[in-house]
Amino acid sequence: MRVGLHALGIGEGARPEVIRAVATAAETHGFARLWCGEHVALVDAPASRYPYSADGRIAVPADADWLDPLLALAFAAAVTHRIELASGVLLLPEHNPVLVAKQAATLDVLSAGRFSLGVGVGWSAEEFAALGVPFAGRGRRTEEYLAAMRVLWAEDPASFAGEFTRFEGIRVNPKPLRGGRLPVVVGGNSDAALRRAASLADGWYGFNVAAADVPGRVAVLAEECARHGRAVEDLTVAAALSDGVPEHLPALRAAGVTELVVVGAPPPGPDAAAAWVAELARTWIHPEK
DSSP, X not given: OEEEEEOOSBGGGGSHHHHHHHHHHHHHTTOOEEEEOOOSOOOSSOOXXXXXXXXXXXXXXXXXXXXXXXXXXHHHHHTOSSOEEEESOEEGGGSOHHHHHHHHHHHHHHTTSOEEEEEEOOOOHHHHHHHTOOSTXXXXXXXXXXXXXXXXXXXXXXXXXXXXXXXXXXXXXXXXXXXXOOOEEEEOSSHHHHHHHHHHOSEEEEEEEOGXXXXXXXXXXXXXXXXXXXXXXXXXXXXXXXXXXXXGHHHHHHHTOOEEEEEOOOOSSHXXXXXXXXXXXXXXXXXXX
């Protein structure tokens, strides 16, 4: 089971010297992938419920720096050579799919094929309102956008006609490096997210999941895969735990998790951030040492 790190783009993790230190240290110490999430806008007193905490509130202050994930990962790509990169997650229905298709393929090319596009449907009605995007129907919008983006990545010229987007005979280049296909990971812990992962994606990213709940979520994913004529083993299964300790690793492996994602906020300063990554590696990648 691989170990990824979700630590870039927010607060101290938004500073270029800290991104450089975290990314290079993560590559040196054996982390498999760097994850970076997204919020375009936060509000001080949201009415929307955050689905990944018991109290329904996001822990990140509304006034914290929060980088665009694709730009942050492009910076990380430029200072690394081997470690994989993933948006975890980009809120796809908030964006124009033609533009995201181009940005994601560009990052894939610049990183020499190391990028996976992690997407989610979003939870903040206030954020959608600020962007002028309807909150209702965001699940259908996400599914259609994924279909349109795959056409753009694979075909040249490309045409698509749907409920939310349409284009005819356009050329959007560059193409992703892996045969006109970019790996897509669907994030979210709900049954709907698991259905999307099984039917539309190459992997699933469960965020802030209790270790005891992971086997049940993977079992639902496997059921959805079977309904769509797929094997769950063909998908990557990544999980970030709300109660992670190294003792959970054997159970996660047995449940079919292919990547444990360690979530944390790096300390200020590049030296402290690099030392922090090294300690995380000793805890999660080399717990026997």
